[in-house]
Amino acid sequence: KIYVRDGQEGRKIRTHFCPTCGTTVFWEADLRPDHIGVAVGAFHDANFPPPTVSVWEESKHGWIAFAHDLRHFQGMPT
Known part of the structure; x- marks a missing residue:
């Protein structure tokens, strides 16, 4: 599932969620098309x-x- 919202200066930000539990998995933004943000909580690593x-x-x-x-x-x- 993806939620799209307007970011700064009308650029889009797309947040991708797990379709089963709704957890944020990663997001991407028009401002930085060569980057993705990964939610730290997506990693099962206490370190x-x-x-x-x-x-x-x-x-x-x-x-x-x-x-x-x-x-x-x-x-x-x-």
């Missing part, structure tokens, strides 16, 4: 490395907090 970068913080909810040692970006880094 999966933690994030090092946080992007699009300009649109995060105020109650979300990230570790201070991450690289922080309000939008997509250039």
